Amino acid sequence: MDQESLNERETRAWVRFQHMRIEINVVLARMLTRDFGLTEADFVILLRLSNSPECRLRARDMAAALQWDRSRLSRQVSRMETRGTVMRAPSEGDARGYDVVLTDAGRAAFQAAWPSYVSGIRHCFADVLSPHQLDALTDIAETIDRHFIAQHWPGGLNDPAKADGARTTAAGLELRPAEDSLESAS
Template identity: 90%
Template sequence: MDQESLNERETRAWVSFQHMRIEVNVVLARMLVRDFGLTEADFVILLRLSNSPGHRLRARDMAAALQWERSRLSRQISRMETRGTVMRAPSEGDARGYDVVLTEAGRAAFQAAWPSYVAGIRHCFADVLSTAQLDALTDIAETIDSHFSAQHYPGGLQDPAKAPGTRTTAAGIESAIAADSLESAR
């Protein structure tokens, strides 16, 4: 296979991006487990459900939004059901599928963890960067996301993984941060 190598600038950017992503995620994931007993997977599902109408979402749509295999989601939901943070419910109009529903215990767990998670994002990420750096990083991320929407999702923006409200985990975080900011302002 004859492929070009990355040049020095590309390699440095890629390695730096990977290191940053891993380090920030590790710190946030450790905090969730240590302080709240939630895995990163638990938190992502609780976040997605807290931002969904009726605090429920079809399992297949959640799997697509998280870009997980259905079997992975099913195993994760089983673990969370055991702890009482979510439950399965029949999907309207789809006898073979099910909805994942946020329970009161799941809502309480998410609400307890959310302020610390936001503080962690600020400490490890947002407060470390200048306004110009945040704007540049946002522009970079949106450019790459546009590429993925155009080139890597067969249904384009109609693909379930790119549908409004199910874009990515970051979109869920963005929605939750905006809602949190509105609550704080009241």
């Protein structure tokens, strides 16, 4: 098979996947901004903090979980601090780092937006698909996630830190914790 091009089936699947992902994200992002004054970035941080013990996370852990570089997270946290939805606090045991902490205003903003966000997911995604399609899509996503973790996550086969020949197998890696899921945010 030609490694420099996709066949018709692969191209069609990839294009439809990208189109679907972008369309759903655009609808949800517009709703968050229009109805709640939140950006997507605001919302994912509020979601992650809402699911965290004591509604706080080390900045470096949040950056890693979101797959953002630390400077992107720092700029986003600064914007959110200005609006009063989060604050920085010293990290216990890490004098150089800081924790991102959900404020009462941030909690209120998240709680106000969450029902509409879920409704938007239902409207644009969950209610459009049959139970069989949802199960198939979940299986597809989990398969790709396992590949990603094994091949592209720190410690995976393609991690530059593993260039010394050490290998991590997919069997030794687990999916990300359930707290990453939307269902645990409610």
